Amino acid sequence: MNFERIKEKLNILADAAKYDVSCSSSGSKRTNKNKGLGDSSGMGICHSYTEDGRCVSLLKILLTNHCIFDCAYCVTRKSNDIKRAAFKVQEVVDLTINFYRRNYIEGLFLSSGIFKNADYTMERLIAVAKKLREEENFNGYIHLKSIPGASDELMREAGLYSDRLSVNIEIPSEKGLKLLAPEKHRSDFIKPMQKVTNEIIQYKNEKKLIKSTPLYAPAGQSTQMIVGASGETDAEIMYTSAYFYKKFNLKRVYYSGYIPISYDQRLPSIGTEVPILRENRLYQTDWLLRFYGFDIRELLNKDHPNLDSDIDPKLSWALRNLDQFPININTAEKRMLARIPGLGMKSVGKILQARRFRKLNWEHLKLIGIAMNRAKYFMVCDSRVFETKDRTAAQIKGLILQESNSKFRKTFNNQLNLFDATSKLSV
Known part of the structure; x- marks a missing residue:
């Protein structure tokens, strides 16, 4: 193994993964079995928090930062002049196991740019999780970032090896997506989400009848939206969140303030980062919807389209x-x-x-x-x-x-x- 090359890849692909904030390990109850490695319910490189407040360390990387798409807001878009790298499947498996043995991490958060096509990329993500589970007997937490447009068969398989799945819808509105990522379609995000939702329900029902039914994405699914790249109001953002919570029973929606990375006339100018306070207010609103019994129309409407700062x-x-x-x-x-x-x-x-x-x-x-x-x-x-x-x-x-x-x-x-x-x- 070329350790210097692996280290270089890790620097590149860990740095590229920092823009994805939808990294949470809450909700999984996978326990250690057959004297395997790891335990996603144990106590605790990226820090996430469980529902009961425990801090969990995860190896958070991209499989590759090569991408066939040219989304204006994305640092890994194909027209961006950046250093590119790609892990082999076995390299990610070895990194995860070695980091776990050294007590650096308790699990893996794996995302990827899209190379060749959605199914090819998704197959490689699944291969990492499958090797960890079946060959390394790894019972720690695994969060796979699903690839928009991946087939139903692959989404079903992904849920059998991971604790959480997520598909980033990226831009809150369809008009914003058309403006900044014209090669993508909202249906490519919706289809895998719907498949995961249906599979979770099906496996839960089967588990009630047959105890040996395997776990399927026990920590559910989540998504992420970029805030401030396409001009949506807070109302438009939160109405989208409310819809996804209701329609797909998501565990979490994450809000990531847009960070200007290069000039594009469709985007906010360089130096105009979204204030962290806006993210905080969106999360507070999200909390009110999920736990306090508020209806989104009470908090945001045509008379009050944006949250107070x-x-x-x-x-x-x-x-x-x-x-x-x-x-x-x-x-x-x-x-x-x-x-x-x-x-x-x-x-x-x-x-x-x-x-x-x-x-x-x-x-x-x-x-x-x-x-x-x-x-x-x-x-x-x-x-x-x-x-x-x-x-x-x-x-x-x-x-x-x-x-x-x-x-x-x-x-x-x-x-x-x-x-x-x-x-x-x-x-």
Whole structure:
């Protein structure tokens, strides 16, 4: 084995993979068996997080950065003058096993540019996963990035060897895709997604009847959208997400801010990167849809097409709907409690549990861990020390921002003082 060449490939193809953010290992329960290698449910080069918050290290690489397409937003597009490389199937298998034995990783995230055609590329991705499972007895986490346009037969086989599958839809709207990637069609992304969705349902049903039925993509499937490359509003992006969650039962949709990499008149100018705050607000909105019972039309619509940058989407919704507040902590149903700014779902659960034994007051809520600087403007309980009346949405927003800024300055000054004290001690 030419170790220098392998190292060079790894540098090139690991760097090319950094633009794919849809790298999560949550949801898989594959356990070690027959004294094999790895265990995707074990404790923990790329860091991902499971649903229970554990950090998992994954080898995240492309099989190749050669590509037959010329998508304007992609660093590996065929017209881009970059250094190209491609791994052999066995090289990826050896890297994964060697990195695992050294405790560098717990699994593999494998994507690829498209060379020759979709099926040829997908076959090679599957070959890596199959060798790891059957020849190396590897039971660690494997996430395969499905190739748009791959056949149903290959998508079915891919799910038998991987924990998660994903197909990046790349651009939120069809018009944006036509503008920036005219060689691609939205149907090429939809078809493999639909196949995986159907197979997951089928295998789950068969598993109920036949215990020996193999696992099929136990961590489900996900997708990723590039934000800011084609001018969609936040509403257009999140309506697309809501559709895919409902239609294909996705585990996650990831949002990747466009990073200008070269000049193209169809793209935003060089130096105008999408603010990380916009990504954060999209993820917060995504969370509200998945776990807090919000409908996308409540958060974004023709009157409110973009998310606020200075406040989170739940607070923004509450300020636009003050007629639904205040909410009584001691009597409100779970759905309404979850809509109070400052209350997470864990806090809602604690409130529901605690109020079975007594009426809750402000002191109880503080002990539970409620973010009172926000919540106090939207709720009442068994005491009224912090109750406010007759304030407008603008006044409440101003008070919350003022208190948040004050708390930030206090925390910053405390950290600065601690740094000074530590510096003096070290001298």
